[in-house]
Amino acid sequence: MTRTPRLGLRANLAQFTLLVAVNALVGGMLGQERVTLPLLAEQAFGLTAATGTLTFILTFGLVKAATNFFAGTLSDRYGRKPVLIAGWLAGLPVPLLLIWAPNWGWVIAANVLLGVNQGLTWSTTVIMKIDLAGPERRGLAMGLNEAAGYLAVALTTVATGYLAERYGLRPAPFLLGAAYAALGLGLSAVVVKETHDHARLEAGSTVNLSSTRQIFLLTSFKDRTLSSVSQAGMVNNLNDGLAWGLLPIMFVTRGLPLGQIGFLSALYLAVWGLGQLATGAMSDRWGRKGLIVWGMLAQGLALAVIAFAGGFLWWAAALALLGAGTAMVYPTLLAAIGDVAHPSWRARAVGVYRLWRDGGFAVGALVAGVVADLFGIPQAIWTVAALTAASGLIVALRMDETHRRGSA
Template identity: 55%
Template sequence: MTTTTTATPPVRLGLRENWAQFTLLVVVNVCVGALVGLERTTVPLIGTDVFGLTSDLAVFSFIIAFGLTKALTNLAAGALTARFRRKQLLVTGWLIGVPVPFVLAYAPSWGWIVAANVLLGINQGLAWSMTVNMKIDLVGPARRGLATGLNEAAGYTAVGATALVTGYLGTAYGLRPVPELIGVVFVVAGLALALVVRDTAAHVALELAQHPKPLSSEENTGLAATFTRTSWRHRSLRGASQAGFVNNLNDGLTWGVFPLLFTDHGLGLAAVGLIKGLYPILWGIGQIPTGHLSDRIGRKPLIVSGMLVQAAGFVLALALLDRPLLAGILSAVALGIGTAMVYPTLIASISDHAHPAWRANALGTYRFWRDMGYAAGALVAGVLADTLGLNATVVAAAVLTAVSGLAAAYWIKDRPATTSVTIGPATTHGGSHK
């Protein structure tokens, strides 16, 4: 009697070769983004209207909690990949996120909202980090910009769509609990899909074996060495890390400030939801062409110009504030387009300059600094808004973003040209990027 065994398909790098798993991971990240999108429109107003908070810094405390927790989890996630498989961390992230929509919907005090954002930060740090890493693992070096663009597009389009929906639900049914309970669907779907997706350890091993630049014996792959290398010692990684930090600083600032600024100038919840939804939707959708474009023209042009476009978005918000809906929409468009130019390109730039042996730690370090920007943005916004007013806070965001763009222009060297790499039975062609 003969036993028939099914041959395991060969492991290959490439988007086309791994389209099924890649697509599944895109859908997972839709759920990741949608969960955090629950908070974009309603939570700052829950703080002021439901719990009676009068200090802007107190209102923005939920963003500080989210940003700090997500940043630290991002950093830990890179190190944890040395001990655990990416799929295990992805599933863990979703399990931790299960209570979030229920706490947002029924929290008896503001402290519960802040605590929910600690859980949300861990969920986002693990789940989003793993979807990024797994997509980069699958596609190999030649299509990193497109891969990160698709990943971030899925997540942030979901953020924007959920912010838009919660704005309309809040208008129809009140700030709680209906807008928050749609998050139950995202948690259930995200966890179910995370259990189905396959791990990418074999793809990482294959890229390591075929990498054109062998790991130097002096190249320390540990978290501490990679943290200092990514944060400061490596010029291009430093430039990308500071740009990511400021990018999310201004996002954290708009998260807290824009709902208060535009309601103060007469807009209703549905209009604020439109503004808060339009920004991440454009940010999300725009990352597909910008990520692909960065594979062709290089990372630096998109990073520098994108930061300057974001700065212009803050200027528009104030310059047209006597017509608040127009100001909000035009600002959202500029911020969305500018962020779409920057977001996937920065991740791809980090990946370009990091060896596969320490890439997960480099991405974790970058994402640590990037998401520390949420906490810094909320802290800066709270202090400035309480002392100088909301308008001064927006001016500060414009100046910081423009300065960051100029620093990126000075520090970042564009990615080294990729070379053709033979990967087992398939060949990945990187081509030269000038």
């Protein structure tokens, strides 16, 4: 006998908790690269120009952005679970390619597959949690989802940094990724349940939009709120691409050991991850817009401090602020998309938003790489800081509040 689906975190606690764990494994797949690949580019493959080193982020960002878009469409057509399993199948070869890579081309190929893995798995876990949570606790649901993912990125970054310092850049750091991929595939195939019926229940019989083209244009350009959210997501990941690709290189040139570099990267990610446990729920209580505006401005200030100041303690404080600002923004942007988009086309709207958001990795790699090669890494950081602050001002001027304060 088929059970009628029910909406809400309490009614779906077991599956929701399982999906949180699955998304932690998704984040761990990304964490295996945060410290190791920028250093591998220079030390193993002799890439010295910033634009060359950042090709792996450019590739990853482009592929993940495109895959995000298709993840929403495919999950509406075929269901959420098959898309999740396909994402894990794409991720299985990634650690092995990085371990055995004889040249940089293998690393690029690994990041193509990682982009597919992240686009399909992370997008689908977001969509599935929105399906289960219903409208009342959407911010909390997104906070838990993103917290799990980025805490796993942080913990894996610390682990791989110390593994690389003790055992070398290969193979030890990437063995963690191999374990994550195997476990994620097993859980997704055997234990995770389909959630598409929950979205159908929330949608009822009303269908507002059916054309993917309409949804793309509305989310990207036509709707003031959705387009504001999309540009903020893109700029947020633009500065995260800078933090991923250039900051470890700058810290090496300033004489920091690998262990401290791993700690700084993980501090940023840990504050980001833990902060979302609070900020998602805060957006349910106080609204989305203010958190997004102040979060973007905080990120811009943090990047300015990194560019201006020097020394481990200053950088640690600035990266903590960068993580806090990102925590204010990340789950809140997703919750705002869920507020505005109708359940019948919400998965596709999430895919479009994540197309723009993760396209920020590619834009960041290009902008930061070119500016760093021409003028130096500090100037690249100043440029991205200005873009981030400007994005916050755009949200302040264009976005409408999407969640009535106190309604939750």
